[in-house]
């Protein structure tokens with residue numbers, strides 16, 4: 001297949017804001033694509049060459065791309081550079097300059113998808129001496145054989161700015177439309193949730209149909225999308241919702257880890273699919289030593305502990321294990337334990353379909369519990385009083401609250417979904433309105449007075465899973481200490497955007513825009529209807545969205561969450577409902 005075919009499809013996707021239309025465009029394209037190429041096409045439509053859990057990202061610096069554009073188009077470098085600074089989009093610049101090529105290429109070779117993938121892989125893997133030079137030359141060779149539209153998307157892809165809006169959910173819809181039926185959509189989504197590999201799902205459905213898709217199951221080495229919890233405002237409501245009986249576990253305040261324990265080696269993944277093995281080599285080793293299964297996938301929370309007393313330490317301590325350098329010292333100085341809470345796979349069997357008690361039983365019996373490998377504290381509770389007592393015990397043990405887990409027959413591990421099989425209840429709920437929010441930074445305002453010359457406040461957004469867009473909920477200017485204010489440019493400026501990023505919906509216009517990249521934890525006093533914020537616009541009242549009042553940064557940068565994993569708009573709508581319920585005096 002020619003890359004121009006793909007570029008034309010991207011262009012059509014970009015020119016429509018309607019998800020239905022995008023689905024139709026993609027479905028039609030998937031149907032006519034060569035089945036063997038579909039996997040790569042799907043990755044390319046998300047600006048990638050492979051699934052996220054495979055290491056390596058395309059992120060070529062603008063100055064190298066400028067050089068390649070200049071070389072391939074025959075224009076001076078300073079012209080290309082000036083245009084990139086003005087537009088903030090090397091793709092647009094490449095398109096304009098390639099269409100005004102100084103000289104027609106004498107020998108040009110067709111740009112096939114195969115060649116594009118091969119050469120982009122060379123760029124992604126280029127390493128060591130001369131790597132910058134090689135990257136630039138490889139891109140120039142691709143641009144040499146490109147038309148304007150192909151050049152636009154090549155340059156956006158290499159710089160990591162490919163946002164045509166082919167969100168996971170849209171691609172899954174399109175796969176159902178092209179190769180199956182609407183009824184098959186949940187099974188297709190499950191296949192994605194248990195493999196985190198949308199290209200694999202595409203290839204499987206195109207080649208083997210729905211039977212093959214249903215055969216996709218959890219396997220060691222392929223991370224599984226994590227199951228998430230709902231929230232309720234009181235233990236009484238949790239007990240009611242759970243039918244009067246449930247398991248309660250301490251909710252540890254650490255870093256969630258999904259461990260893939262192979263016969264020889266162990267890999268640890270974060271909830272955003274980063275490889276954390278080198279951050280917790282001691283945990284990886286202990287898990288292998290203490291695991292009685294040949295192969296297993298487990299989940300647990302890694303928490304820092306006081307080496308003298310074994311007491312759990314606050315979250316900030318375990319973050320020392322997340323740095324890139326000086327890991328040997330961090331492993332020595334910051335002892336951690338893993339508190340295991342789930343079993344997803346054991347010796348050839350996908351356990352995600354089993355109910356909670358069966359999974360928990362096999363988790364406990366499958367390990368020699370001790371040392372760094374512990375189970376979460378759990379108790380089956382049958383009344384509100386028992387639940388409240390357990391919650392008090394959790395706080396006394398320095399945990400942030402409890403996780404209530406359903407004991408029903410259908411209490412399966414629901415990969416990738418937030419539901420009422422797990423309900424969280426945290427100590428914050430007793431002080432503030434509800435839960436904290438994890439919001440994505442999409443803009444900044446310059447400060448005044450003491451903050452003059454630096455960013456003084458940030459424009460924060462929630463994620464709408466349906467549309468794949470970021471919608472604003474507040475301007476955040478409280479809770480920043482001097483160190484954070486000083487560090488803001490280095491935290492944020494890598495994602496500066498000249499204009500409002502296409503995935504952001506905002507009425508408020510900040511001094512600078514950012515591509516969604518950084519997630520911060522925020523607490524607030526209240527969720528209110530807002531004419532200026534765009535989250536859930538028109539959902540509850542025409543002309544109003546939802547905003548949060550008196551937001552305050554907690555000091556916690558959620559670098560374990562990608563922007564798409566931040567608090568969703570539908571969660572905020574739900575919290576708004578919980579809050580209205582509270583003020584009606586209906587809660588206890």
Ligand code: ATP
Nearest residue numbers: 227228229249250251252255256301341376403424
């Ligand atoms: P939060 O910000 O409250 O940690 P979250 O969005 O990261 O929320 P939720 O599913 O809402 O995730 O809350 C559950 C989180 O709590 C898990 O992601 C996990 O990191 C952590 N956790 C701590 N103890 C447990 C436990 N016993 N069982 C399940 N998850 C636990």
